Amino acid sequence: MATRVVLKTYVKSGFAELSNFSIDHVPAPSRDQLKSGEALIRPLYLSVDPHQRGRMGGQSTYVGGYKTGEPITNYLVARVAASASSAVHEGDLVYHGEGKWQTEYIVKASDLTKLPDQEGINPRDYLGVLGVTSFTAFYGFQVRGCPKAGETILVTSAAGGVGQIVVQLAKIHGLYVIGVAGSDEKVEYVKQIGADKAFNYKTCGDYATAIKKAAPEGVDMYFDNVGGPFLDAVLLNLKNGARIIGCGITSQKNVTSANEQYGLKNLFYLISKEATLVGINVSGHFNSPIHDEFVSQISNLYREGKVKFKIAELDGIEKAPQALLDLYDGTNFGKSIVKV
Secondary structure: OEEEEEEOOOOOOOOOOHHHEEEEEEOOOOHHHOOOOEEEEEEEEEEOOOOHHHHOOOOOOOOOOOOOOOEOEEEEEEEEEEEOOOOOOOOOEEEEEEEEOEOOEEEEHHHEEEEOOOOOOOHHHHOOOOOHHHHHHHHHHHHHOOOOOOOEEEEOOOOOOOHHHHHHHHHHOOOEEEEEEOOHHHHHHHHHOOOOEEEEOOOOOOHHHHHHHHOOOOEEEEEEOOOHHHHHHHHOOEEEEEEEEEOOOHHHOOOOOOOOOOOOOOOHHHHHOOOEEEEOOHHHOOOOHHHHHHHHHHHHHHHOOOOOOOEEEEEOHHHHHHHHHHHHHOOOOOEEEEEO
16 A cells, blocks of 8 residues: 555645645556556655645645645655556656655656766765755755845855855855754754854844844845745845845735735835845746756755755655645754655
């Protein structure tokens, strides 16, 4: 039998709960069931990401919403158990961008990306340091952020999958880095990976005051993973010509009604400071020279020990729902991954 994680009931508002999911078992597929162009794969690692909360209500964001009674899907790395396609072969390591949270299943081989078995690279690294979160950090900071040595950058969720890469790339590029995280332990980690200053947003008091203390002259770049009130506070602390990279709104992920969403109050400062706010979405950039450059640069930096990457790993597919919940209460520390 194959084990899978299914969305049992929609989450229309508030926090998801374990009762919204079910762990069930279905007949395991066999190689005899393969049609031409298909492959049977067995996931090794599942990526757990903030954007999945938006899909739990059934609505589409920049990807389709989940459906009740069907497996949760997201990025994953798998081994090919059998193939009826010339594109992939038994034993190949592959990436599936919309992979099922199921211990084995049949998929079109054209939906898979073959991954190299590189020395010094664990298969889970393709969801971690070489995964979507790291690519998001690289693209947002290096391509859209236009960093300049000597500038000051502020990074929220600085110990998370995206933030920890932004912090390290910013130091490599010669920026003064301020990291923000949600526990003292995470703050210490952010400092260990290179941040010049870091503070705990849960204990810092007034956000605008804390930012002003960390960056008295203001910030040149803000890499925003949280949105909401913290973004409003940053708007009060911008330098002229500042850039805001809008990557995530985790502070609003459990708010589904437009009336409940936090409304920004300080947008005037985008005008007065001649600042820019740009949103980023890497889904259209995977088969591009930008992604090739990302893989090349980050692989080398990782092997050389110049980039570190912290992973929060849970063992067993049945732990996947808990891994999702841990994203939103701050329990996880690092990039969340489930070992199947």
